[in-house]
Amino acid sequence: MAILTFNNVSKVYDNGFHAVDNFNLSVQDGEFIVIVGSSGCGKTTLLRLIAGFETITDGEIYIRDKLANNIQAKERDIAMIFQSHALFPHLSVYENISFPLKIKKADKTKIKEKVTAVSKLLKISSHLDKKPNSLSGGERQHVALCRAIVREPKIFLMDEPLSSLDATLRTQMRMEIKKLHLNLGTTFIYVTHDQTEAITMGDRIVVMKDGKIQQVGTPEEIYEKPNNIFIAKFIGNHAMNIFNGSILSEGETLYFKTDDEIISYFNLSAEVQNILKSGNYIGKKVQLGVRSEKISLGNNLNSTYTAYITMIEKIGSDRYVYFSAFNASYCAKLSNDTSNYKIGDTVTFAISEDDIYLFDAETENTII
Numbered sequence: 259m260a261i262l263t264f265n266n267v268s269k270v271y272d273n274g275f276h277a278v279d280n281f282n283l284s285v286q287d288g289e290f291i292v293i294v295g296s297s298g299c300g301k302t303t304l305l306r307l308i309a310g311f312e313t314i315t316d317g318e319i320y321i322r323d324k325l326a327n328n329i330q331a332k333e334r335d336i337a338m339i340f341q342s343h344a345l346f347p348h349l350s351v352y353e354n355i356s357f358p359l360k361i362k363k364a365d366k367t368k369i370k371e372k373v374t375a376v377s378k379l380l381k382i383s384s385h386l387d388k389k390p391n392s393l394s395g396g397e398r399q400h401v402a403l404c405r406a407i408v409r410e411p412k413i414f415l416m417d418e419p420l421s422s423l424d425a426t427l428r429t430q431m432r433m434e435i436k437k438l439h440l441n442l443g444t445t446f447i448y449v450t451h452d453q454t455e456a457i458t459m460g461d462r463i464v465v466m467k468d469g470k471i472q473q474v475g476t477p478e479e480i481y482e483k484p485n486n487i488f489i490a491k492f493i494g495n496h497a498m499n500i501f502n503g504s505i506l507s508e509g510e511t512l513y514f515k516t517d518d519e520i521i522s523y524f525n526l527s528a529e530v531q532n533i534l535k536s537g538n539y540i541g542k543k544v545q546l547g548v549r550s551e552k553i554s555l556g557n558n559l560n561s562t563y564t565a566y567i568t569m570i571e572k573i574g575s576d577r578y579v580y581f582s583a584f585n586a587s588y589c590a591k592l593s594n595d596t597s598n599y600k601i602g603d604t605v606t607f608a609i610s611e612d613d614i615y616l617f618d619a620e621t622e623n624t625i626i
């Protein structure tokens with residue numbers, strides 16, 4: 259059942275800026291939705307619209323089956339967790355966590371029970387008497403989560419909750435928030451501009467750009483079938499490699515021809531050729547994309563494309579080899595690489611026709 263439904267929701271700020279533009283989405287009860295997009299694309303605005311901190315300019319938001327446009331924030335039963343934790347510095351951890359229950363005038367014994375249970379769940383029982391400023395960033399984040407959990411909200415909204423933490427803690431907290439979601443079974447809407455967080459945490463990911471949804475899908479769908487070049491470049495540890503060129507025909511056979519002065523040709527599979535023919539792409543400008551893990555490098559490849567190695571990055575057992583070709587820069591991910599490439603080496607690279615993405619250069623949408 260849908261717990262949250264957006265129907266053509268838009269937000270225009272008083273200065274005329276369109277922060278959210280015609281947003282449509284249905285969130286299922288218990289889902290972990292990640293909203294991802296670069297800075298300024300409208301993620302926080304969207305959360306504020308859900309929480310009721312901002313009014314909607316156009317469209318409707320339903321919480322369950324109830325139109326929520328005019329329901330006040332405090333009546334919505336939604337908890338929002340901010341990047342800054344927003345803890346009260348003069349109150350102890352216990353008082354911080356119990357604050358929302360105290361406001362609701364809950365029974366003292368009940369409050370104690372709940373705070374004890376939740377602080378055990380997030381492993382902060384030994385910090386209950388301390389003030390927030392004597393805790394680490396990660397511990398403060400746990401307190402902020404506890405304070406949200408005791409409210410037993412219908413929906414958790416999280417606005418970049420991990421962005422102030424260091425890389426190790428962020429990875430650890432990512433898994434803890436995932437576990438928390440499994441434990442609670444409540445709907446989570448999590449905002450980030452970090453594609454790794456999106457890919458690792460979301461049941462479904464919503465990719466946004468300039469206030470608009472670019473794509474909604476599972477992490478696998480978004481990674482393997484990006485709707486357009488923006489998503490292809492945004493999602494993935496290394497942006498997808500993009501070659502500029504056009505579609506050329508020789509008799510019945512179609513090729514991808516690179517744009518630069520030393521013209522090179524890439525073979526295309528029969529399936530791709532058929533799609534290009536029916537879409538009238540012959541002679542048109544397109545962009546060819548390939549993921550870094552799908553590029554082969556070597557001296558014995560059946561290939562005529564030359565790669566000049568400019569940089570090598572080692573991450574654990576993976577090696578990211580940056581190279582220049584056709585006057586542009588590309589990256590190949592080699593795992594368990596036994597060869598010893600050095601900066602300045604010249605090798606060849608190859609791409610299988612099955613691993614190619616093609617994008618319409620004009621619309622930037624995926625052709626295949």
Ligand SMILES: Nc1ncnc2c1ncn2[C@@H]1O[C@H](COP(=O)(O)OP(=O)(O)OP(=O)(O)O)[C@@H](O)[C@H]1O
Binds near residue numbers: 272275276296304451
């Ligand atoms: N009160 C406001 N009045 C006018 N414009 C605003 C207001 N609040 C935000 N904006 C603008 O709306 C756009 C979206 O802002 P928002 O805070 O939702 O972005 P965001 O995706 O959360 O970005 P970030 O990743 O940097 O947090 C931005 O261009 C911002 O400048």
Ligand SMILES: [Mg+2]
Binds near residue numbers: 302303417
């Ligand atoms: Mg924001």
